[in-house]
Amino acid sequence: MLLQHHPDKNVLRKDGQARVDVTVIKEAYFILSDPVSRHRYDMETLQKRATGGPRPAQVISLDDFDEEPSMNDSDYSAWKYKCRCGGVYTITDKEMEAGHHSIACSSCSEVIWVGYELAGEEEVSEASFDGSLLADVTQV
Secondary structure (H helix, E strand, C coil): CHHHHCCCCCCCCCCCCCCCCHHHHHHHHHHHHCHHHHHHHHHHHHHHHHHHCCCCCEEEEHHHCEEECCCCCCCCCEEEEECCCCCEEEEEHHHHHCCCCEEECCCCCCEEEEECCCCCCCCCCHHHCCHHHHCCCECC
């Protein structure tokens, strides 16, 4: 890989193509080939994933969901929205009352952010959702 991207060896590179920085490849090799550095890298990566939360693929309004009344005569309903994989995103009254906006598909790893307002709640703009709100992902 290093030779493939080396500036002297890469004669087939066309103008306008992005250059790969050889130092990045070398640094990755040194980190991943040393067990101590590799362990440190793995731990930092896991920590970033745990604290960052998933990034939603898109924002979907609750108006686009189909409401399904509860089957067991409770006061709670569920709203469902079809995923492109064929699975379903489901959010319940309870989850909305708890302030959850991020939900995962029942079949794939896709996550969406559901836009809604609770009665008496100020409007939240789409630009205001960030990693802090994404930590509330519910798995279906």
